Amino acid sequence: MTDSIQVAEIDSFHLLIEGLKLNGIETIYALPGIPITDLCRKAQAAGMRVISFRHEQHAGNAAAIAGFLTQKPGVCLTVSAPGFLNGLTALANATTNCFPMILISGSSEREIVDLQQGDYEEMDQLAIAKPLCKAAYRVLEAEDIGVGIARAIRSALSGRPGGVYLDLPAKLFTQSLPIEEGRQSLIKVVDPAPRQIPAPEAVARALELLKGAKKPLILLGKGAAYARAENEIRQLVEKTGIPYLPMSMAKGILPDTHEQSAAAARSYVLPEADVVVLIGARLNWLLSHGKGKTWGGKTSKTWGGQQYIQIDISPIEADSNVPIAAPLVGDVGSCVSALLAGIGNNWAKPPADWIGAIADRRTKNVAKMAETLAKNPSPMNFQSALAVVRDVLRDQPDTVLVNEGANALDFTRSIVDMYKPRKRLDVGTWGIMGIGMGFSVAAAVETGEQVLSIEGDSAFGFSGMEVETICRYNLPVCIVVMNNNGVYKGTDVNPTGGPDVAPTVFVKNARYDQMMVAFGGVGVYATTPEELRQGIDEAFRSRRPTLINAVIDETAGTESGRITSLNPTAAKKTA
Numbered sequence: 001m002t003d004s005i006q007v008a009e010i011d012s013f014h015l016l017i018e019g020l021k022l023n024g025i026e027t028i029y030a031l032p033g034i035p036i037t038d039l040c041r042k043a044q045a046a047g048m049r050v051i052s053f054r055h056e057q058h059a060g061n062a063a064a065i066a067g068f069l070t071q072k073p074g075v076c077l078t079v080s081a082p083g084f085l086n087g088l089t090a091l092a093n094a095t096t097n098c099f100p101m102i103l104i105s106g107s108s109e110r111e112i113v114d115l116q117q118g119d120y121e122e123m124d125q126l127a128i129a130k131p132l133c134k135a136a137y138r139v140l141e142a143e144d145i146g147v148g149i150a151r152a153i154r155s156a157l158s159g160r161p162g163g164v165y166l167d168l169p170a171k172l173f174t175q176s177l178p179i180e181e182g183r184q185s186l187i188k189v190v191d192p193a194p195r196q197i198p199a200p201e202a203v204a205r206a207l208e209l210l211k212g213a214k215k216p217l218i219l220l221g222k223g224a225a226y227a228r229a230e231n232e233i234r235q236l237v238e239k240t241g242i243p244y245l246p247m248s249m250a251k252g253i254l255p256d257t258h259e260q261s262a263a264a265a266r267s268y269v270l271p272e273a274d275v276v277v278l279i280g281a282r283l284n285w286l287l288s289h290g291k292g293k294t295w296g297g298k299t300s301k302t303w304g305g306q307q308y309i310q311i312d313i314s315p316i317e318a319d320s321n322v323p324i325a326a327p328l329v330g331d332v333g334s335c336v337s338a339l340l341a342g343i344g345n346n347w348a349k350p351p352a353d354w355i356g357a358i359a360d361r362r363t364k365n366v367a368k369m370a371e372t373l374a375k376n377p378s379p380m381n382f383q384s385a386l387a388v389v390r391d392v393l394r395d396q397p398d399t400v401l402v403n404e405g406a407n408a409l410d411f412t413r414s415i416v417d418m419y420k421p422r423k424r425l426d427v428g429t430w431g432i433m434g435i436g437m438g439f440s441v442a443a444a445v446e447t448g449e450q451v452l453s454i455e456g457d458s459a460f461g462f463s464g465m466e467v468e469t470i471c472r473y474n475l476p477v478c479i480v481v482m483n484n485n486g487v488y489k490g491t492d493v494n495p496t497g498g499p500d501v502a503p504t505v506f507v508k509n510a511r512y513d514q515m516m517v518a519f520g521g522v523g524v525y526a527t528t529p530e531e532l533r534q535g536i537d538e539a540f541r542s543r544r545p546t547l548i549n550a551v552i553d554e555t556a557g558t559e560s561g562r563i564t565s566l567n568p569t570a571a572k573k574t575a
């Protein structure tokens, strides 16, 4: 009922909640405290899902991966100064990975902050956020909340997606507007991520280059997974017959078992290809900057002669590391469709010797891997444990796999095949530790699917307290801690013989499984592949929060996993 004489008011809390809902944002990842506590309560009362965490970084990571999974910005709410800073790592990581996310933090009164008068949790948050994200805005008046949300959404989603900071000073939360005026001030953003069609001459240039290729290769990155262009990409791959390689989070855009996957011949095809089509992938350190300086610790002599076609929504990505002969600026779906239109049905397949050479390597490497996986050492090593995980994913390909660690990451990436897009979520562009539980929570919340998190024991420690969050919301998350007693391995010793253990070594035989039990979840202690399989099967059947402590040979890992080459002292040792 509205009373036309005594005008009803809508406060800033509700303007914010309604502004988000109007734009299809129904979930908030948060950590309460003044004034966010009330905002969280009111959001829940208004029917939003509020997932409350134990540390802001994990709420932020959850929001970031929700953005990747849904193409809507994930929203993280924090309190000021320390809460904001805790969330900022996730915002910066989201921006680095091109995930759309909005960090909303409460902040102190401008007047006090600007004169540095020492307010409760005082900090000039806007200034600090600015260099670490794609855009940062502050809303000071209730009537601007709608505009603030609209600008945040457009900034997060349009062009190259990224993180946005929205600063809400305390003063805002004391304001309200007449209800009609308030509602009208809100904006429903129309077409926040418009398709971007590549120029016809750019498409022609790319096709010309591709036509002349003797050893073409398609390289898929997580931008292609985000773009949801799997149908177009499959057509491009199959119509041209060109072999392809997925970057880590692009695994599953096409099933890893696809006959054109060159993943098992990766170190051969990368330096050997003559024309590489990059689709939503950057030529950063993960691709040796396109210069082949080092690959798996070795120097490649042949790398460097490649010509590139690069599909990217960012017009400034091309030439960032090496010259790009044919940049295609646009969204992946539109660019690949344009290539497909030009390719028609009579495209000549790549030369047989290129395809044959890849097939040979692939067969050899697959056989080698099969031999390793068939071994059953005691204690388990990474391979024998991950053979189990490989089978689980094959049997239940809808499972979302979250993965972090060093060896625990590298072995999982190469052993566990993915069958569907956006099912593999990992440490991304920075190789950051700590995404594990935040990503797991959001994956479960956003997809409703079973989540399987393969975690190094060190990696797990960064977000381990969030097992309480997983239990509290009763999420179908099964965590496997690959417990090798430390960072990389558990065998380092203190060279002085002093009482402190080496810096990479943890408490021996720690029982991570008991952490889950402490909060009412299921703990499993697994020393064999059979016990690991049983634990995972039971977790999937019950969908209960489960933590399996998988005992891994503490001597099994290598220093820095696969990036030993980046470690100056380790590189010197082997030189």
Ligand code: ADP
Pocket: 096, 097, 098, 160, 161, 220, 221, 222, 223, 224, 226, 227, 247, 248, 249, 250, 279, 280, 281, 282, 283, 284, 286, 311, 312, 313, 314, 317, 330, 331, 332, 333, 428, 429
């Ligand atoms: P990976 O780590 O898998 O190699 P990167 O994060 O390095 O992937 O690269 C992703 C690229 O995808 C970024 O350069 C980004 O600009 C681009 N990108 C993101 N979304 C789209 C899209 N919808 N269309 C085209 N390119 C996109």
Ligand code: TPW
Pocket: 404, 405, 406, 407, 408, 409, 430, 431, 432, 433, 434, 455, 456, 457, 458, 459, 460, 482, 484, 486, 487, 488, 489, 557, 561
């Ligand atoms: C935020 C440096 C890279 S990998 C790793 C660390 C600390 C842990 C490796 O041990 P884990 O894996 O997880 O037990 P495993 O299987 O090899 O034993 N801080 C941040 N990010 C990174 N990447 C680091 C430190 C690092």
Ligand code: MG
Pocket: 456, 457, 458, 482, 483, 484, 485, 486, 487, 488, 489
């Ligand atoms: Mg470890």
